[in-house]
Amino acid sequence: MSREQTFTEAICEATHQLMEEDDSVFVMGLGVDDPKAILGSTKGLLDAFGPDRIFDTPLSEDAMTGVAIGAALAGRRPIHVHIRMDFLMLAMNQLINVAAKNHYMYGGQQYVPIVIRAMIGKSWGQGAQHSQALHSFFAHVPGIKVVMPTTPYDAKGCLVEAVSDDNPVVFIEHRLLHYQKGPVPQKLYRLDQGKAxxxxxxxxxxxxxxxxxxxxxxxxxxxxxxxxxxxxxxxxxxxxxxxxxxxxxxxxxxxxxxxxxxxxxxxxxxxxxxxxxxxxxxxxxxxxxxxxxxxxxxxxxxxxxxxxxxxxxxxxxxxxxxxxxxxxxxxxxxxxxxxxxxxxxxxx
Amino acid sequence: MNEQDKVGLGSLNELELYRLYESLYRIRRTEEKIADVYPTDKIKSPVHLSIGQEAVSVGVCEALEPGDYVFGTYRGHALYLAKGGDLKKMIAELYGKVTGCAKGKGGSMHLVDVANGVMGTSAVVATTIPNAVGYALGIKQQNRRNIVVSFFGDGAIEEGVFSESINFAVLKNLPIIFVCENNNYAIHSDIARRQSISEITDQVKPYGLPVRKIVDNDIFAIKNYVHSIATQIRQNNMGPVFVECMTYRWLEHVGPGSDFQLGYRSEDEAKKWMETDQLLRLQQYIKDEDRLQIEHAIDEEIEKAFEFAEQSPFPSEDELYTEIFKV
CATH class of the missing domain: 3.40.50.920 (Rossmann fold)
Structure with a gap:
């Protein structure tokens, strides 16, 4: 019988394996190294990789997105985590004016391999500012890739693909999907992008x-x-x-x-x-x-x-x-x- | 020779003095030529000229090593050239030619020369500050000993991202120097109308980093201070430093002309900055014979750069859809 994992376990395992495979991958974001570990999706990474590879950030979405971009320009591969997508509103200048544009605007001299993990909330009174889904915003702007996997299997394979890509990728998770269980192979695998x-x-x-x-x-x-x-x-x-x-x-x-x-x-x-x-x-x-x-x-x-x-x-x-x-x-x-x-x- | 010049000149050797002059002269003449050509409409890109402010870029960049990095603003010609950015490619970029530093897709406000450490310039105020901080983080994570310099104007201080970036840079003790080019105006708005605390260094100091204000555009003072802190950052793992350089923009915010007729600032105010023009200041200390040789060579370099731009082709149609994504 194939092994089953939840969506968050699949994300966590993918991140762990990516960090093992490539020293330039690191995780940043508010609460990524705290005891709750973003619903368990970053659990154990601090012990495994230490505080230089996974660290908490100030509540500065704008600057921290810019920092992730800067680190990517220096050859790093940051995964920047937001427990709600609504917070990305504070990061729009960096995402739209920098991450999406640098490769084109600088005639190919630069590229920005960052992954933004962002979660959409639903139910139990998430309300006006914890429920928004901004995939259409991002899809509107040339230069940003957008992926929103549904199954644990796709979550792992798409995260691996996103982190391996040399472009900014907004990786959208739905809060209710975090509970979904499904078969997930243990090995590192990647799923082709742009495949329905x-x-x-x-x-x-x-x-x-x-x-x-x-x-x-x-x-x-x-x-x-x-x-x-x-x-x-x-x-x-x-x-x-x-x-x-x-x-x-x-x-x-x-x-x-x-x-x-x-x-x-x-x-x-x-x-x-x-x-x-x-x-x-x-x-x-x-x-x-x-x-x-x-x-x-x-x-x-x-x-x-x-x-x-x-x-x-x-x-x-x-x-x-x-x-x-x-x-x-x-x-x-x-x-x-x-x-x-x-x-x-x-x-x- | 006044005391300040004596001290300044005493701090460097002849080669260093010549390098400062060359860099200042190259920027000044290049921008004057841009202003000359501008009415022909061959440069279809808004230009924000640095004339009057060159000493900040030159003073800072001459204190850096070739492997260091700079991030700048839309008023970026001086920084690009001071850091060693390719002149031909810059002019071709302004002309929208495929040989430009961004293949004609970036224009004057988005100059870049990664090979020479010019990591980009942005049209949106304060936007490159966190990118510079992130680059410094990347360098630190990789245990490299280079440093990053983030250039921005006095207006950037008012953007939230500035404070956010300073906080993080101090928190992580990153190898970065923040250089504020304070020319007193955000377009036409005087700083006194924009900032509640009159001294920028007073605003920045509470974040817990060394701050220094250089009040008179003094190129020697700028170079010497930056050189000393760059050395400390490199050797002693010192964290970020904030330097405010008072300076003055001689021309209009955007475009090739002057703008005193608008009345938001006076010619009188400008006079004292023009009288202490750093180009003229250095000129008197370079032997005439050497100076003419330097100037002649640079004049020729500039002529060639403009010829190169004129003769270069525009990008082909298929360039429209290249480089949306890195493949």
């Missing part, structure tokens, strides 16, 4: 879920089965570089595309995917599309409103059903115990 994963094959509709929404899409696909709808669930994994081919192949087969973003829909990555697909297929195929994502409001903390804020397996299934069968009366499945969302409790 077909989670479940299907023939009626292409259902794309970003990050945690891939899980909700997987559950939605189960609900849809009961209505005889075969959804092909795809997890893009990488947004930059983006695997359009896998999605085109799927939509050519299904003719229907529903993108469930783990973020707001307006100017979001879901819109980007749909535009790219339509541009490519519009003269070949009449396709039907639908976009889902966060409600276009600030994330509220109170549970009844928070529940409405996010798409979930049932609302996704319902929307997909309407997309496929607009002539039928609307349908929303009864919640199944085995397909319930796993919530979490706790300050982080």
């Amino acid at each position: 994963r077909v989670v479940v094959p299907g023939s009626d509709v292409t259902l794309i879920g970003l990050s945690y929404m891939a899980i909700e899409c997987f559950r939605a696909q189960k609900y849809l089965e009961s209505k005889g709808v075969k959804a092909e669930v795809i997890d893009p994994v990488w947004l930059v570089p983006f695997d359009l081919d896998t999605i085109i192949k799927s939509v050519e087969k299904t003719g229907h595309l529903c993108v469930v973003d783990n973020g707001w829909t307006t100017c979001g990555f879901g819109a980007e995917i749909i535009s790219q697909v339509i541009e490519k297929l519009q003269y070949k195929l009449h396709i039907k599309v639908h976009r889902m994502g966060f409600a276009s409001v600030t994330c509220p903390t109170t549970t009844p409103l928070e529940d409405l804020f996010y798409p979930n397996a049932r609302t996704i299934a319902s929307s997909v059903y309407r997309l496929l069968k607009p002539e039928q009366s609307s349908w929303i499945p009864e919640e199944r115990e085995d397909l319930k969302s796993v919530e979490f409790k706790g300050p982080f």
